[in-house]
Amino acid sequence: MSTLSRTARTKAARELTSIFDSKLFKALCEPARVEIMRFLTVEGRSDVRTIAEHLPQDASVVSRHLAVLHGAGILRRCKEGRHVFFEVDGPKVVGRLEDIVARFRKIVPLCCPGNEG
Amino acid sequence: MSTLSRTARTKAARELTSIFDSKLFKALCEPARVEIMRFLTVEGRSDVRTIAEHLPQDASVVSRHLAVLHGAGILRRCKEGRHVFFEVDGPKVVGRLEDIVARFRKIVPLCCPGNEG
DNA sequence: CCTATATATGCAGATTCATGCATTCGTCAA
DNA sequence: TTGACGAATGCATGAATCTGCATATATAGG
Incomplete structure (x- = not known):
């Protein structure tokens, strides 16, 4: 292992950290959030209440998970009147x-x- | 949304769950484990003690993280005498x-x- | 205005999991 | 066999976070 290739590896390692320390992975490694994505895949664009009605968690919990998924850039968010719709x-x-x-x-x-x- | 495409979406949704509920993502969303990967990227193939010496965690903790990464299929494991070597x-x-x-x-x-x- | 509905947030309890210490297991060298 | 060393495991603690309830905020309708 030469000094030169070591520099390259150190740079690559920083890159690796920035890849995997993203919000994307953190958002996707929670089963409840994957379940929400599964529901949205089957039912399509839905509002918070509709999603929560089909999942075991409370609507407030679903609301938080949706915020995490949206913050990770996984879901689109669209507010219409009192309703907030999400889609993958x-x-x-x-x-x-x-x-x-x-x-x-x-x-x-x-x-x-x-x-x- | 027809009944037919709904069936397709339901199947796709199952697929989605199997994709993201994998051990791979769970292993990668822990900063301490990503740090271990970073070290292995810079230093190459190393044994448990060597890895632990360069990280803040106790050797026992590092050993557990390595087991998780190996269980997720991210690391190769090679036992040589008393030493156990890992590499990405x-x-x-x-x-x-x-x-x-x-x-x-x-x-x-x-x-x-x-x-x- | 007031009421009802949809969503978000404050808070506390429950759960998951990372962590360190002590111990055990496995292997090498006398 | 004994002693030493590396790694893995049992256990308890602490931190992070998921969860539900109560409440607050926002908007539509009367």
Whole structure:
């Protein structure tokens, strides 16, 4: 391991931290939130109350989870009168995931030499 | 929303749950574990003690985190005598992430029609 | 204005899980 | 076999957060 490649690896490691310390992953690793995404996938655009009626959690809890998912850029939010509608922002999530894969792929040759194939 | 496309969405939703309820995401959303990955990226293949010496946590804690990362298929594990060495299984992680993106991409047209562009 | 409904927020209890210490297990060297 | 070292596990503590209830905020309708 030369000094030069070590510098490259250190840079790659910072990149890795920024990839995985994102709000995206934190939002997706909670089962209750994935359940909300599942519901929105089946039923499409829905308001808070409708979502909560089909899940075991209280509406206030669902409201918080929706805020987390929206804050992570996973859901679109649209307020109409008293109702707030949410829907999965599929293209955005795909884009974020593609970016993560692309960045991580660049790190592989550095983090695990002789482990590429 | 026809009955037919609803069936497709329900199937897609199950797929979505299996994608995001994986051990992979749970393993990656803990900062201490990402730190371990960062260390392994910089230093390469290392044993438990060496990793723990460079992190704030106790060796026992690091050992547990390594077990979680290994259980999630992120790290390779290799026992040599009294030492247990770990390294990032980069290609495997890339493959898993690519699979996630590919499967999620198929769901997008179903979960958010009119939201593709 | 007042009331009802939809959502968000303050708060406290419950749960999950990371953490450290002590101990145990496994392996190497005398 | 004994002693030493590396790693893993049992256990208790603490921090983070999920959860539900009560309340507050916002908006529509009378």
